Amino acid sequence: MPKRSPLFDVPENEADSILDEVAVRLETKRRVKMRSFDPVLGSTAEEAEERLIAIREDIGLYGEYVYGLKPARHHAYWNKIADDVIYRRVRQNKVLFIAPPNSAKSTWNSLIRPTYHLGRHPDENILFFTSSDPMAKTFHSPVESALRENQRHRTVWPDSAARPDRARGWSTDGLYLRGTPPERKDPSYKAVGFGATIMGARARGIIIDDPLDQDEAQSPTVQAKAKRYSDQTITPRITIGAGWMIAVMTRFHEGDLGSHYIRLAKESGDWLYIRTPLIATNDPEPDPLGRETGELLWPEVMNEAFIEGERRRLTIAEFNLIQQGDPTGMGGDLFEREDWFQGLPSNFWSDILPHCVVVQGWDMAFSE
Secondary structure, rough: OOOOOOOOOOOOOHHHHHHHHHHHHHHHHHHHHHOOOHHHOOHHHHHHHHHHHHHHHHHHHHHHHHHOOOOOOOHHHHHHHHHHHHHOOOOOOOOEOOOOOOOOEEEEEHHHHHHHHHHHHOOOOOOEEOHHHHHHHHHHHHHHHHHHHHHHHHHHOOOHHHEEOOOEEEEEOOOOOOOOOOOOOOOEEEEEEEOOOOOOOOOOOOEEOOOOOHHOOOOOHHHHHHHHHHHHHHHEOOOOOOOEEEEEOOOOOOOOOOHHHHHHHHOOOOEEEEEEEOOOOOOOOOOOOOOOOOOEEOOOOOOOOHHHHHHHHEEEEEHHHHOOOOOOOOOOOOOOOOOHHOOOOHHHHHHHHHOOOOOEEEEEOOOO
């Protein structure tokens, strides 16, 4: 068999100079690459790299750079608590955030958190639950898009392990990243409706976002089923010893799934319960953000005009439940309905009050 000719026939006396030229060109290419950076990150390559290092360590900075969303005070607080749970800075490995609608709880916990975490840990996986399969697809789509084609996400996480692995799977059935260990069958990210069959699945992280809609949350049968599904199907899917869970909800009933997690926070010790009402009350517990009583959660967005509109739209009990996360007025308090109370007559202060006396009485046998 004839000897195969080399691809390059380089005279021996010229080999060193050619190799030197190759080395120079490679170094030039490297320097050009170093000079190519996003000017948003800094005025020099060194500044840009320092900024990227900071972004990789801070989900708030990541959200601002990749999504253009600067975290408000309550978002930064949620992010810190979630980080504490995920990275075991506290003994609890689960956290429940109760917050009003429009407070961007889903934006930070269900959209930004998955892409940030999987960029930082492309060898881990997240299982996401929400109220239905169609709703799950609305979360899947932006997460998939960011992981696949968001250039700023790629700038923050340039490692090929954070890129899609289309050979293993890249669809609504699950998203695999190249960093997924070959022996692991579960995708890096999967979004499903609450109640879906997930037997056999395992996840490093689980995120639950408003698993019951308003109508479902009113049904005692659905409530009981949701609690069983959470305890018997979801919780056992968490990786033992290293897994974590984030639940974000608006309260819609005093017996909803949130009430179950609040009870577990009091009894089992593996849940944190964080309630951030629209208006700070410091009752029955101090406001987690340190707000003064009456201070608004997000005044730049949910201002006094917004709150006045909500008060007109909702009953007092509904406002306290949905916006404040306080269900005590929904049939579970001493006075069950606000229509038990009537407005004072227009002449009360001028004609009636002068003829009134104050009478107090106590029922010493009353108990809760």
